[in-house]
Amino acid sequence: MLLIHCPYCDETLPELEFAYAGQAHVVRAADPSSQTDEEWRDFLFIRDNVKGVHAERWQHVHGCGRFFNALRHTVSDKFLTTYKAGEPRPVLDDTERSA
Amino acid sequence: MTELALSPDFAPGLLAESAAARVTLIAPVARFSLRCKPASRATLARVLDLPLPETIGHRAHARSREALRLGPDEWVLTALEGDAAGIAADCAAAYDAAPHSLVELSDREVTFAIDGPGACDLLSLSLPRDLDGIGVGQGRRTVFDGQGVVLWRDEAHSFRMDVWRSFAPHVASLLATGCRELALEM
Ligand SMILES: [Zn+2]
Numbered sequence: 001m002l003l004i005h006c007p008y009c010d011e012t013l014p015e016l017e018f019a020y021a022g023q024a025h026v027v028r029a030a031d032p033s034s035q036t037d038e039e040w041r042d043f044l045f046i047r048d049n050v051k052g053v054h055a056e057r058w059q060h061v062h063g064c065g066r067f068f069n070a071l072r073h074t075v076s077d078k079f080l081t082t083y084k085a086g087e088p089r090p091v092l093d094d095t096e097r098s099a
Numbered sequence: 100m101t102e103l104a105l106s107p108d109f110a111p112g113l114l115a116e117s118a119a120a121r122v123t124l125i126a127p128v129a130r131f132s133l134r135c136k137p138a139s140r141a142t143l144a145r146v147l148d149l150p151l152p153e154t155i156g157h158r159a160h161a162r163s164r165e166a167l168r169l170g171p172d173e174w175v176l177t178a179l180e181g182d183a184a185g186i187a188a189d190c191a192a193a194y195d196a197a198p199h200s201l202v203e204l205s206d207r208e209v210t211f212a213i214d215g216p217g218a219c220d221l222l223s224l225s226l227p228r229d230l231d232g233i234g235v236g237q238g239r240r241t242v243f244d245g246q247g248v249v250l251w252r253d254e255a256h257s258f259r260m261d262v263w264r265s266f267a268p269h270v271a272s273l274l275a276t277g278c279r280e281l282a283l284e285m
């Protein structure tokens with residue numbers, strides 16, 4: 001089982017307390033009616049699907065209830081770091097990136 | 100080994116007892132979910148005459164009222180059943196000075212008391228979390244066999260677990276089975 005660090009509880013806890021909630025940092029346009037159909041399609045449906053470090057949202061659903069973000073390596077499945085919602089995506093050094 | 104079915108009207112009392120652990124349904128209490136921004140916390144604590152802990156998982160109590168912090172802006176409050184109307188009225192009176200959300204949950208959950216030398220082993224049958232992370236006198240919202248629960252650790256081997264009423268018969272039967280199985284291993 002994966003262990004995930006909740007940045008609000010400041011505890012490292014079993015995956016079963018958490019729910020995955022899709023790619024992080026997907027920003028809804030402030031004025032949706034200004035968007036072209038292609039831009040709106042990209043916002044709704046198009047995701048990075050990276051092989052490597054992926055920024056994604058998680059919710060500590062059976063705990064504090066909060067959404068937060070994580071950097072996870074999609075090959076090793078390793079959580080590299082987690083951070084509070086609203087914080088910028090952390091910059092990792094090369095060793096972490098290849099984890 | 101004693102084992103009694105959970106009655107349809109959720110009558111409090113002993114449900115299972117073995118050499119390993121004892122499971123009891125405790126009498127109903129008043130419960131509230133309280134949520135507010137940091138600016139409202141001190142006022143609400145004063146109105147409730149109950150400290151509202153700052154750290155997730157920490158508890159405070161005053162007389163028969165108790166508060167457990169569940170999240171960054173959320174507490175669960177428990178009190179005597181007859182105290183519910185007073186808590187709601189006191190908080191409502193403070194609403195303009197300290198905006199908040201107070202929702203009564205008294206009937207949503209029932210509480211099992213779990214104690215005995217095998218209490219931790221019994222909970223661990225369906226609780227993925229490491230119980231060493233919950234200190235005596237603390238509590239957490241967590242998950243037990245897929246159901247969200249609030250777990251209160253009162254002593255090293257004594258817990259209370261708040262379970263949604265509709266899941267309680269399932270949880271009660273799991274705990275009773277665990278009591279029986281753990282006693283066989285002793
Ligand atoms: Zn949390």
